[in-house]
Amino acid sequence: MDRRHFIKLSSLLGGTLTLSTQLTGCASAPETKEYFPAVEFTHGVASGDPTPSAVILWTRAVPADNDDSGYVRWQIATSPDFTSPLRDGVAKTTRNNDFTVKIDVQDLPSGRSFYYRFFTSENRSVTGTTSTLATGVMDKLKFAVFSCANYPAGYFNAYKAAAEDNEVDVVLHLGDYIYEYPKGGYATANAESIGRDFMPGNEGELLTLKDYRLRYATYRQDNGLQLLHQRKPFIAIWDDHEIANDTYMSGAQNHSADEGDFFARRTAAIQAYYEWLPIRPPMGYDNPQIYRSFEFGNLVNLYMLDTRVIGREKQLNMADYKQADGQFDGKAFMQALHNPDRTLLGRAQFNWLADEVKQSSARWQVLGQQILMGKMHYPAEVLTSEREAVAGAIEGLLGLLKKQQAGATLSKVEQARLATKLPYNLDAWDGYAAERDKVLSMFSDAQKSLLVIAGDTHNGWVNKLTNNRGETVAMEYATPSVSSPGMEDYLGLNTAQAKRLADALPLLIDDLSYCNLHERGYMTMTFTLSMVTTQWHYVSNISNENYTVFTRHTERFVN
Numbered sequence: 001m002d003r004r005h006f007i008k009l010s011s012l013l014g015g016t017l018t019l020s021t022q023l024t025g026c027a028s029a030p031e032t033k034e035y036f037p038a039v040e041f042t043h044g045v046a047s048g049d050p051t052p053s054a055v056i057l058w059t060r061a062v063p064a065d066n067d068d069s070g071y072v073r074w075q076i077a078t079s080p081d082f083t084s085p086l087r088d089g090v091a092k093t094t095r096n097n098d099f100t101v102k103i104d105v106q107d108l109p110s111g112r113s114f115y116y117r118f119f120t121s122e123n124r125s126v127t128g129t130t131s132t133l134a135t136g137v138m139d140k141l142k143f144a145v146f147s148c149a150n151y152p153a154g155y156f157n158a159y160k161a162a163a164e165d166n167e168v169d170v171v172l173h174l175g176d177y178i179y180e181y182p183k184g185g186y187a188t189a190n191a192e193s194i195g196r197d198f199m200p201g202n203e204g205e206l207l208t209l210k211d212y213r214l215r216y217a218t219y220r221q222d223n224g225l226q227l228l229h230q231r232k233p234f235i236a237i238w239d240d241h242e243i244a245n246d247t248y249m250s251g252a253q254n255h256s257a258d259e260g261d262f263f264a265r266r267t268a269a270i271q272a273y274y275e276w277l278p279i280r281p282p283m284g285y286d287n288p289q290i291y292r293s294f295e296f297g298n299l300v301n302l303y304m305l306d307t308r309v310i311g312r313e314k315q316l317n318m319a320d321y322k323q324a325d326g327q328f329d330g331k332a333f334m335q336a337l338h339n340p341d342r343t344l345l346g347r348a349q350f351n352w353l354a355d356e357v358k359q360s361s362a363r364w365q366v367l368g369q370q371i372l373m374g375k376m377h378y379p380a381e382v383l384t385s386e387r388e389a390v391a392g393a394i395e396g397l398l399g400l401l402k403k404q405q406a407g408a409t410l411s412k413v414e415q416a417r418l419a420t421k422l423p424y425n426l427d428a429w430d431g432y433a434a435e436r437d438k439v440l441s442m443f444s445d446a447q448k449s450l451l452v453i454a455g456d457t458h459n460g461w462v463n464k465l466t467n468n469r470g471e472t473v474a475m476e477y478a479t480p481s482v483s484s485p486g487m488e489d490y491l492g493l494n495t496a497q498a499k500r501l502a503d504a505l506p507l508l509i510d511d512l513s514y515c516n517l518h519e520r521g522y523m524t525m526t527f528t529l530s531m532v533t534t535q536w537h538y539v540s541n542i543s544n545e546n547y548t549v550f551t552r553h554t555e556r557f558v559n
């Protein structure tokens with residue numbers, strides 16, 4: 001039967017439809033003003049980018065009859081029975097958006113919690129919870145902070161743990177929400193045995209819009225991620241893997257000419273990100289600008305930065321500074337590294353940030369961004385060791401430190417072994433040192449209390465952020481990965497070795513005070529007017545959905 005004819009017919013028949021939906025067990029859809037055929041809510045619901053008066057609501061609604069488009073109604077209310085919705089409306093779902101539906105609900109009261117749902121005449125989504133931001137005096141605020149979720153590497157139990165923390169107000173996602181790698185690529189070794197293979201048709205490296213969309217559809221099947229989206233509003237930014245490894249302004253380490261035009265790939269990647277994330281791109285959906293800020297009453301000003309797409313100059317590569325005689329040209333390298341014009345944020349974003357900081361009067365300033373800002377300057381001996389020799393090199397240096405602490409005088413060579421340090425990751429702020437100094441001065445000159453949060457490394461870290469006079473001007477807290485393998489995997493360490501290394505690194509890296517190198521998890525940050533309490537939570541297991549969560553470290557910031 002022609003579907004449109006059927007719709008007309010059934011509305012004429014009145015009660016027939018109710019009866020049929022009762023028989024099929026989906027009678028719970030609320031009444032609609034006109035008949036909307038069933039859709040499949042394939043990936044739950046989500047919300048994000050709250051302001052004092054608005055919030056993005058998200059769902060994915062695939063027409064049950066394989067149509068190119070359909071309609072859903074939505075409601076937002078202050079009570080879970082939706083007896084008197086605050087706002088409601090109709091939204092179209094179309095194949096053009098991968099059947100994702102996003103509503104930017106306006107004119108909501110500030111500082112309130114809400115229930116929301118989507119439905120047709122035939123069926124409805126799960127009910128989500130979200131909130132708007134408070135204005136004025138705020139006593140308390142709690143963030144859960146995430147980065148680096150890798151579907152084939154494990155279950156997203158860290159997301160589930162945060163979903164079950166009733167005190168978490170908002171989720172911050174610092175990127176690597178997906179990874180672009182193919183089956184058999186990075187972190188996929190256990191995928192099949194733990195039931196986390198990619199779906200057929202999505203097993204290659206992501207290059208096209210269809211590829212990226214299917215990868216989001218795969219990731220969003222994870223129960224922990226669905227639950228977290230359903231319960232908490234997200235504020236998200238991308239890192240590199242939403243596009244390709246080590247993305248910069250005009251290319252990426254993991255993009256080669258035979259994979260086509262980089263910008264076409266990036267456009268596809270960004271389209272899928274905007275479709276699948278409950279984000280409100282500040283310059284609209286055709287613009288790759290995502291840096292934006294959020295004001296949590298008088299308590300926190302949060303700046304979400306883009307250190308990937310909008311302004312990043314290409315990463316430096318130490319191999320490019322090898323001279324004809326094979327020697328490393330340290331002088332030329334340092335000159336390039338400290339070039340005052342070298343930029344990570346780009347001029348427009350930098351100037352925007354400076355303006356925002358000047359105007360902010362919030363108690364705490366938070367830079368939400370992707371990569372480590374702390375000076376991760378390792379002894380050169382460690383960095384130049386083969387992978388298998390790293391642990392041994394560190395042991396050797398620890399031996400020297402012990403000797404020194406016991407009062408022995410070190411030889412010149414031994415002193416140099418401890419003192420000769422190099423930045424280990426030129427994709428991080430260490431590769432953009434001059435701009436790092438400028439960003440830190442921006443806050444310290446204005447006498448603002450700054451915390452920087454980071455992801456990207458897959459491990460938990462605490463760094464002092466020091467200016468070029470060596471003074472501590474802020475702290476950096478880095479969240480461990482949700483499931484991507486960390487340093488222990490890269491260096492082939494067992495748990496005992498990884499713990500030993502985590503104890504050793506703060507002794508060898510000047511500004512580092514804490515790290516965890518072998519566990520997956522997330523961070524929470526609780527803000528009051530007098531203190532910020534940051535905690536590192538780790539899950540016991542990612543190879544199935546059974547886990548316990550341990551809080552292993554707490555930092556209190558009172559500056």
Ligand SMILES: [Fe+2]
Binds near residue numbers: 458
């Ligand atoms: Fe990552």
